[in-house]
Amino acid sequence: MLDRTDPESAIAAAAAAYSNWGRWGEDDVLGTVNFIDDAKRREGAALVRRGTSFSLSQRFDMNGPQKGWRRRTNPVHTMLDTGTDAALGNQGFPHGIGGADDVVSMPLQCSTQWDGLGHIFDHGRAWNGRPAEKVVTSEGDLVTGIEHMAAPVAGRGVLLDVGRVVGGVVGGGELPDGFAITEEHLRAAIDAHGVAVGRGDIVCVRTGHLSRARRDGWGDYAGGPAPGLSFTTASWLHRTEIAAIATDTWGFEVRPNEFDDAFQPLHQVVIPNMGLLVGELWDLDALAEDCAADGVHEFWLTAGPIPVTGAVAPPSTPSR
Amino acid sequence: MLDRTDPESAIAAAAAAYSNWGRWGEDDVLGTVNFIDDAKRREGAALVRRGTSFSLSQRFDMNGPQKGWRRRTNPVHTMLDTGTDAALGNQGFPHGIGGADDVVSMPLQCSTQWDGLGHIFDHGRAWNGRPAEKVVTSEGDLVTGIEHMAAPVAGRGVLLDVGRVVGGVVGGGELPDGFAITEEHLRAAIDAHGVAVGRGDIVCVRTGHLSRARRDGWGDYAGGPAPGLSFTTASWLHRTEIAAIATDTWGFEVRPNEFDDAFQPLHQVVIPNMGLLVGELWDLDALAEDCAADGVHEFWLTAGPIPVTGAVAPPSTPSR
């Protein structure tokens, strides 16, 4: 049982128990992504049976969920050249060619993204025990920048549709806000789906939160109450040796958090201490429909980030 | 033979000969990506033998090739929160958690990207014959925005290392600037590699231009003289029914262009008329080394774009 009044102790205990510091050497920049080896990628590719393809990315759209908290706006996409100018002959190009170009300004966490290893610190320590102030300066993540993960994030994906299994069809396949997903719920989904989860897997947990936002409007989707993983799943996340986990929510873990005065305590354990790659703001709904229809919840998944040098929270383009 | 003085006629003839307007219906938003079907994706996935993974993306880096032409700068990546502030206790979070967030401002064509179907117009017409001014306005590409391509761009990739085959090991595996790659050169690479190219393939053409820039500095890599596809390859690009083509250069086609007064004439044929997906600024060097080592030039390739709503030239995260 969690002592709601003492996040400090709970975090310290979990950090100690589930730390992977040093596991892949002093210079490691990949964390649990090290669990994805060539064999795992072969295993993943062999899961392609029908050949259908899904994007697991939400759109990057001005009408998105962000509300400006911590300067996180929705992306502002503007045009440098347009078809209207081309059509009206404003562009000055020869032989009838016209063009459109565009620009974007956006927080890297505005839509579907990975939390890089430099995104969260625990008492001033970044992944592998490094001092935070030497890892992420104003110039970006000088050590574990997301460019290091451009290639390897591809392998066997598993969907755990907790929304559907636990929330039930009656609940519209959605968990209510504030619902803490425990190891028991994860196991229930695993059993219901008849799928194994193990070393090197990329686990996608669908809560149904995005389905609700799609239906009811964004509301407080970004940062407000939401279903998500319980702090107590840290043990399972460590023990299973999964490579990555992604959810259809803003913040991966349950909100409000399970301590009286806290902010994303599970992040504090799993990112800097465990080195786990965490994905947020994914769209798992179409995939979930498909998995429910044929009963197969494992698949080939690629989810490389845009390699912005030094980025800590890059957009990715997950697709199965 | 091209008449260097008359790009208008050459473009008009090629546009007429190689148009795919209407081929996939009036409402089509995918162009040649329609050639990628489930069978092609199964074929691609079956090519995963060793399970090694390569990113084919250049970095998105302030020290990139862009020089400001047409307001195309390199990406400006800044931090909203840093490890230094976390370490110094400036962030005000509870229980020792600290965080780093980031923001990017960038032209979508600053680094590895696709040219979406709304990127180029021919005499005021966009892909499928639509009026450019109704397709791409100041609000972006309202019809063929890249969000439509988020899922399907995954399949069988083929590397044609023209730099190595034609440029030769003596030439350092690099074609000189201004070298126009013709169908003959493409065939020479196909023959040398012993690989087939056909319907639905994603063809990667390595010229060696990026290898040179990596060695000698960016110089005029963005927009200056470069090896690239000859205008005359339009026939081959159409006939083979490939789904997409990508190069390790800024502009896909040879520069200077093959007409006296011209700007990217092959773009004008293949994007609005043929509906071909064109990739630019890819990094094919590590992949090419690997292909040369084992003699296998076909592979599973995923290259979904970041689905910025209405984008015409989005970053992608190609990887094999």
Add this chain to the structure above:
Amino acid sequence: MLDRTDPESAIAAAAAAYSNWGRWGEDDVLGTVNFIDDAKRREGAALVRRGTSFSLSQRFDMNGPQKGWRRRTNPVHTMLDTGTDAALGNQGFPHGIGGADDVVSMPLQCSTQWDGLGHIFDHGRAWNGRPAEKVVTSEGDLVTGIEHMAAPVAGRGVLLDVGRVVGGVVGGGELPDGFAITEEHLRAAIDAHGVAVGRGDIVCVRTGHLSRARRDGWGDYAGGPAPGLSFTTASWLHRTEIAAIATDTWGFEVRPNEFDDAFQPLHQVVIPNMGLLVGELWDLDALAEDCAADGVHEFWLTAGPIPVTGAVAPPSTPSR
């Protein structure tokens, strides 16, 4: 009386009656700012009696009024270098020097600004009768860009504190939302203040809307209901030959607008047809306190815009 059902006719009549097209020649780029001559600036400077100085600018702040409508966000200000990094020795500079640099991404209309002459069109016509599509393209305002106004916007300012005069001290010096300020109200303020308004003046109209937002929170300050000038003041605005007018509201004119189905009809008359410089989002509260205290409502005012080449809606730094 306005016919609420027929904005088209009312606008057409006012545009015809109050047009200044051609008044300053075919090539004019200044509109009513032409009314500010050297004599007017001498007159303005002579009004400096005490030497106190007020900024009339709201802050450019992430916690501002914008809510994303038409991609108008609040400014996103980020640091390229910080004092924390300097203090921790992360910057690599010699002899103990450290630095901080910053970046901003913002819509030019996010806070205190001028509506440039290229900001509004009337049936495809920009100021002085020019075709809108030749004036403002994707490259900005090629003709009446705000850089032309960098120098001249300085002269005699007059505060008309309609909020205080008409709203009354009982009303907290604030006009209610939806209150249409008519010529009668402007005259009441002029009389109450004992100040003249005439050719070349820069008139500041305080409604109290910002005072309310400051007290109650931004709410719908940007784009929602607000006090503002009535459509019927077009005649007064033209007849007085003022150079510019600015308000403490988002949109200068009353909102909701005075027609059933309309959007900023007074803008459509005064910007493209009259060539009037309109300021929005100004902060007139401290100035108004001072004017009320000593009964003097005229002053020296400088309000040059940031000369972003081709800008249509630039930040300005008004101060008296």
Add this chain to the structure above:
Amino acid sequence: MLDRTDPESAIAAAAAAYSNWGRWGEDDVLGTVNFIDDAKRREGAALVRRGTSFSLSQRFDMNGPQKGWRRRTNPVHTMLDTGTDAALGNQGFPHGIGGADDVVSMPLQCSTQWDGLGHIFDHGRAWNGRPAEKVVTSEGDLVTGIEHMAAPVAGRGVLLDVGRVVGGVVGGGELPDGFAITEEHLRAAIDAHGVAVGRGDIVCVRTGHLSRARRDGWGDYAGGPAPGLSFTTASWLHRTEIAAIATDTWGFEVRPNEFDDAFQPLHQVVIPNMGLLVGELWDLDALAEDCAADGVHEFWLTAGPIPVTGAVAPPSTPSR
């Protein structure tokens, strides 16, 4: 004489000799701008004789001097709506109104600007002795942000046209790159102009560097060799009790700097220690022509910054 090998000692000595820490109290956020009082503003306003107006701002333009060093790009100005879209009926507004809106992304130091008091640190100390890491974090300058200077920067300006006086008409009124302006040169200009410089003045020093860039192209205008103030002028800058100083160069002080291994040592003395407001990238050419023509080198000057909350290096709109 400066010992070129020992910037540390020279800086330490100057910092000690010319420090204003504590001079205006512990909470001061204005530095030498405190020297501008109401009397000074009255004196300034009384200098308006002819009423002509000059902008002293360079344009904010994509074709500007910045080359990307330390992520300082030129401003990227893009349109949210255009006249072309308005003319083609793409905007969906009623009664024939159309509009243009715009956005800018820019480093605050890209063009004419002030160095705020939080822009430079000396051994981890900001203005008034405050610890740099508590003043400027990732959230901006929390103490001396430029918003505090929105009102007061207006007063008596003095142009010292050192380019013309020392460079000579033969030299085209330009000082060569690397020319260190000493107190002797400043005095020569003062004498030649017959103008006094004293407490509270805003001094504009024209070197002619911008005239050269205007004629020959930007080249290395931003950061390269340039005429500028000698390190030895720190004494004069302190003794005269001027409120601010601005130049027509990128970096205010002479470049290369006057020590073998150094970076902007005079900044390190005058900003954090003296609290002096320093302006850079100003355009003094038209003003200088006018001053030369009538022999009057003093004038009313307003130069308020755009009050971006927490900014350290804001654009300003200087005009006389």
